[in-house]
Amino acid sequence: MIAGPTPTWRTVLLDLDRTLVDVESQVDYCSALAELERAGFRHPAGLGPATSWGNCTRQVVDLLVGLSDESEWLRAERFVMPHELAGAHRAAAMPGLAELLAALATRPVGIVTLLSGPATEVVLDRHALAVDAVVPRRHDIPAKPRPEQLLAALHTIGSPPAEAVMIGDSERDEMAADAAGVDFVGVTNGRDGHRFTGPLVVRDLREAAALLRP
Ligand SMILES: [Mg+2]
Structure with a gap:
């Protein structure tokens, strides 16, 4: 009000x-998360603040933004980017x-x-x-x-x-x-x-x- x-x-x-x-409804963040985990990425301790996001979305974003090393960040982005691009075209x-x-x-x-x-x-x-x-x-x-x-x-x-x-x-x-x-x-x-x-x-x-x- x-x-x-x-x-x-x-x-x-x-x-x-x-x-x-x-966009989020069109992005398969759960597949992105599974690919990140298969590639050895581990979720940082504790989740960021609660939002309306789905659990997979939240975990993927928290994992990405928690990476301070540029090469690791770029390596992780390569798993997430294709899913987001596909969703962006449908959003x-x-x-x-x-x-x-x-x-x-x-x-x-x-x-x-x-x-x-x-x-x-x-x-x-x-x-x-x-x-x-x-x-x-x-x-x-x-x-x-x-x-x-x-x-x-x-x-x-x-x-x-x-x-x-x-x-x-x-x-x-x-x-x-x-x-x-x-x-x-x-x-x-x-x-x-x-x-x-x-x-x-x-x-x-x-x-x-x-x-x-x-
Ligand atoms: Mg938003």
Whole structure:
């Protein structure tokens, strides 16, 4: 529920998967996880923060973002990337995407995602998403819920965090936004058991678009 006026944000950061486009439903992360385990990769102790993600998705992402060695990270990506690319080619827009894009108007926009770079490019191309900055999963930038991906996008755009809002479907997005000093709009997609803690929580992109209109 939204109470009272919302701030006027000059820059908008967007999560990609299940915020703008549903990629996860089309990616076989359980096969990717099995391939990683057969190749000797082991899951780091403890899972990252709970989200709406499936268990295999969560384990694959936590394993990947927990790898600090570049060669190991690249070796692991080779198992995950084909599954994500296949899913990216099938992924459908989330309800209200057109309304959200219209409401962005002329604001600078950044995409901050835990998807691989190649899968992200496929999704942006298929859905004609033209943006000013893209920060996908990279071995050299700590991943959400850390703030670095958001700060990298804001640096590219040239926007201070205080003038920006992040829109995302995951508690990790909210934690990253909080850590970066960026306002946050949580999109529940009808999920009752969400753990968003901030005041701006909406059901879908149509409601998010309403917050962006003057
Ligand atoms: Mg997401």
